[in-house]
Amino acid sequence: MEVGVWRRTGFGCDRQFGQTAHTFGATIIDPFHTLNLTGGLLSTGDLSISGTFNFTGGTLAITGASGLTIGSGGRLAPRLPLQAGRNLNVSVTTTVASGAVMAVDSGAGFSAGTLSVNGGGEFDLNGGAATTNVITMPTLV
Secondary structure: OEEOOOOOOOOOOOEEEOOEEEEEEEEEEOOOOEEEEEEEEEEEEEEEEOOEEEEEEEEEEEOOOOOEEEOOOOOEOOEEEEOOOEEEEEEEEEEEOOOOEEEEEOOOEEEEEEEEEOOOOEEEEEOOOOEEEEEEOOOOO
């Protein structure tokens, strides 16, 4: 799925999801375009963000082998706050890079095959109703 320039005609488009969208390939957000996830489910093999991704509700599922990196070299900003009503499911590995912060607030959910927090990175569970399900978590540095 591509949010942005439609290569054949040059027209741009923006998308807003509140239901269910599955793609096995990459979801690409071109510069100057926006994808809003306000509810429902967006399941994608990979997420490439050159424009704007607003994640205000629902579930984001990353299913591709490259997993998800938060911070330096990653697709999401150096700080990823998962607030109430948002869920992030990563089939393979979620990496929190050095200098990055991932926070799961009360009422939010996070799951991953592996959670890797690099030295200088931070993973926080905030509040009594924050939930995390991780299969493997290597030694923290």
